[in-house]
Amino acid sequence: MRLPAWLLSDRAGLALLAVLVVLVLVVPALNLLVPSDHPLHLSAYTVTLLGKYLCYALLAISVDLVWGYMGILSLGHAAFFALGGYCFGMYLMRQIGARGVYGNPDLPDFMVFLNWHELPWYWQGFDQFWFAALMVLAVPGLLAFVFGWFAFRSRVSGVYLSIITQALTYALMLAFFRNEMGFGGNNGLTDFKEALGVPLHADGTRTVLFGLSALALAGGYLACRWLVSTRLGRVLVAIRDCEPRARFLGYRVERIKALVFTFSAMLAGVAGALYVPQVGIINPGEFAPLNSIEAVIWVAIGGRGTLVGAVVGAVLVNYAKTWLTGALPEAWLFALGGLFVAVTLLLPQGLIGWLRRREAAA
Amino acid sequence: MSELISELDAAGMHTPVEPVDASHGILLYLEEVSVTFDGFKAIDKLSLYIGDGELRCIIGPNGAGKTTMMDIITGKTKPDAGRVFFGQTVDLLKLDEPAIARIGIGRKFQKPTVIEPLTVLENLELAMSGAKRLRGLMTTRLTGAEHDRIAAVLEQVGLLEQARRRAGVLAHGQKQWLEIGMLLIQEPRLLLVDEPVAGMTPAEMERTAELLRSLAGAHSVVVVEHDMGFVRSIADWVTVLHQGRVLAEGALEDLQADPRVIEVYLGDDHAAG
Numbered sequence: 001m002r003l004p005a006w007l008l009s010d011r012a013g014l015a016l017l018a019v020l021v022v023l024v025l026v027v028p029a030l031n032l033l034v035p036s037d038h039p040l041h042l043s044a045y046t047v048t049l050l051g052k053y054l055c056y057a058l059l060a061i062s063v064d065l066v067w068g069y070m071g072i073l074s075l076g077h078a079a080f081f082a083l084g085g086y087c088f089g090m091y092l093m094r095q096i097g098a099r100g101v102y103g104n105p106d107l108p109d110f111m112v113f114l115n116w117h118e119l120p121w122y123w124q125g126f127d128q129f130w131f132a133a134l135m136v137l138a139v140p141g142l143l144a145f146v147f148g149w150f151a152f153r154s155r156v157s158g159v160y161l162s163i164i165t166q167a168l169t170y171a172l173m174l175a176f177f178r179n180e181m182g183f184g185g186n187n188g189l190t191d192f193k194e195a196l197g198v199p200l201h202a203d204g205t206r207t208v209l210f211g212l213s214a215l216a217l218a219g220g221y222l223a224c225r226w227l228v229s230t231r232l233g234r235v236l237v238a239i240r241d242c243e244p245r246a247r248f249l250g251y252r253v254e255r256i257k258a259l260v261f262t263f264s265a266m267l268a269g270v271a272g273a274l275y276v277p278q279v280g281i282i283n284p285g286e287f288a289p290l291n292s293i294e295a296v297i298w299v300a301i302g303g304r305g306t307l308v309g310a311v312v313g314a315v316l317v318n319y320a321k322t323w324l325t326g327a328l329p330e331a332w333l334f335a336l337g338g339l340f341v342a343v344t345l346l347l348p349q350g351l352i353g354w355l356r357r358r359e360a361a362a
Numbered sequence: 363m364s365e366l367i368s369e370l371d372a373a374g375m376h377t378p379v380e381p382v383d384a385s386h387g388i389l390l391y392l393e394e395v396s397v398t399f400d401g402f403k404a405i406d407k408l409s410l411y412i413g414d415g416e417l418r419c420i421i422g423p424n425g426a427g428k429t430t431m432m433d434i435i436t437g438k439t440k441p442d443a444g445r446v447f448f449g450q451t452v453d454l455l456k457l458d459e460p461a462i463a464r465i466g467i468g469r470k471f472q473k474p475t476v477i478e479p480l481t482v483l484e485n486l487e488l489a490m491s492g493a494k495r496l497r498g499l500m501t502t503r504l505t506g507a508e509h510d511r512i513a514a515v516l517e518q519v520g521l522l523e524q525a526r527r528r529a530g531v532l533a534h535g536q537k538q539w540l541e542i543g544m545l546l547i548q549e550p551r552l553l554l555v556d557e558p559v560a561g562m563t564p565a566e567m568e569r570t571a572e573l574l575r576s577l578a579g580a581h582s583v584v585v586v587e588h589d590m591g592f593v594r595s596i597a598d599w600v601t602v603l604h605q606g607r608v609l610a611e612g613a614l615e616d617l618q619a620d621p622r623v624i625e626v627y628l629g630d631d632h633a634a635g
């Protein structure tokens with residue numbers, strides 16, 4: 001089988017895919033086949049941690065698609081991630097069944113606690129996996145579409161658009177904090193037991209979730225890479241660099257923006273949905289404005305408009321975060337801010353951009 | 363989702379493109395058009411007719427309203443009053459920018475605007491696909507016919523050798539030609555060209571004049587320009603705009619002898635000096 005030209009010319013992308021294939025083969029083997037007292041054994045904790053990084057990387061790709069290629073600096077993408085997470089969390093919640101603390105077969109614990117007697121209409125259907133999976137795409141997608149339709153049509157752009165996206169995620173955070181919303185208030189959704197009849201805490205399940213995260217990341221990467229290599233990809237660059245030119249060439253800029261923004265939000269939703277069963281909880285904190293800003297920083301550090309850079313940035317920064325929050329928890333925000341400033345000043349094209357330059361110069 | 367796609371399958375537009383009816387020999391009508399910006403009359407009861415296949419130059423001092431007039435024709439600015447028709451039947455005031463581009467009005471901006479990270483070829487491909495629906499954009503290949511079309515335009519604007527270079531590294535004049543090429547590939551009936559030779563070398567100016575002259579006939583071309591030498595080399599019919607109105611119209615030699623025209627240009631020089 002021959003690879004299509006758009007993929008063949010993407011060496012960094014092929015390297016990324018190769019790394020993912022190796023990870024998918026090696027990580028489960030080191031976890032399941034190597035005895036736990038062996039130095040090469042990977043603990044379930046580490047497997048889950050790696051799976052989390054891959055989910056963040058998918059979120060970063062979705063940010064890079066709209067920011068790096070279309071010039072829309074979304075500071076609210078974590079909202080789509082969180083919504084995808086909540087949708088899948090609702091499914092996991094329904095799978096608890098009567099095993100909750102209150103033993104109520106029809107209602108999640110927090111609803112029993114709130115003295116609710118029946119399931120709200122918007123929880124209907126979430127006991128079905130296929131329905132929840134559909135909602136993981138539909139809910140973030142719909143919100144992004146409606147938001148984008150209005151924002152782009154009124155030609156809001158630049159800093160104003162970024163501020164509105166921050167407001168969006170902040171508003172959602174406040175809403176989800178409220179108990180009456182029916183999403184578990186500030187505790188969120190947690191105490192998950194199983195998905196599709198499989199216990200979530202088993203080592204085997206963890207490796208499967210890791211594999212699915214790698215698969216989603218590879219799929220998301222390929223979809224975005226293909227998209228930006230088509231003619232539509234060039235239209236996106238035209239919109240980013242000179243929106244009036246694109247418009248006067250006959251492109252319906254608002255519609256294209258809304259469509260790509262929606263697709264990007266769906267990717268973020270998938271990332272969130274895979275994240276939740278691995279970390280075992282989703283709460284309104286995921287909507288925090290800072291989360292969206294962090295995602296943008298990963299992309300900036302890795303290299304905006306490269307897709308691979310988004311993955312590299314997300315993994316490196318989160319690795320640093322894991323390490324530093326263990327060693328010096330208060331220092332993390334300062335370190336992140338410092339890193340961001342240093343990269344913008346020293347490597348304005350990010351790590352990948354810097355590597356490409358060095359290569360071109362050599 | 364598929365419904366969403368079909369609703370949105372309109373990077374393109376839904377209005378079918380009707381052929382322009384220029385049977386009366388006039389392609390563009392502006393009648394009694396006025397625009398006010400914060401109380402300032404940028405265009406004041408402007409009436410202007412552009413013939414089918416004509417090459418028209420528009421001159422006028424800074425702030426005369428030349429760019430604003432193009433903004434109105436291309437849908438960027440909506441006038442407060444007046445009528446703007448493309449041929450006998452198309453009311454341009456009812457259309458937005460992409461729709462106007464699609465019915466065959468191409469616009470070159472005052473500042474060269476090509477997409478710098480893309481190659482010359484990709485810029486032309488981008489322009490060629492402007493009328494495509496979303497599905498048509500979801501491809502990475504050029505058909506043979508599209509390739510020929512691009513090659514023809516590259517030849518026409520003299521950029522064959524540069525096809526694979528990034529637009530960002532082109533010389534200033536080459537960028538201007540590329541932008542004109544991007545309009546040509548859309549096969550417009552009317553080309554609006556705002557100050558094409560600003561910043562060009564005399565040799566580049568000569569080539570641009572040749573190019574614009576070669577376009578007249580098959581296209582109507584409206585050129586806004588300050589450089590009188592350039593205007594003389596391309597157009598036999600010139601319109602002078604001043605304070606948002608047509609001050610005079612005629613052959614350049616006659617206009618240069620017209621005391622009203624001398625007055626606004628001298629006045630402008632005094633203001634500038």
Ligand SMILES: Nc1ncnc2c1ncn2[C@@H]1O[C@H](COP(=O)(O)OP(=O)(O)OP(=O)(O)O)[C@@H](O)[C@H]1O
Nearest residue numbers: 399400404422423424425426427428429430431472
């Ligand atoms: N969007 C706008 N808002 C407010 N004033 C505007 C706007 N666009 C143009 N103007 C004003 O309208 C007048 C006409 O401007 P226009 O750009 O059309 O002039 P021009 O003839 O193209 O001049 P130049 O030769 O300098 O390009 C100017 O005084 C300008 O300041």
Ligand SMILES: [Mg+2]
Nearest residue numbers: 428429430472
């Ligand atoms: Mg002007």
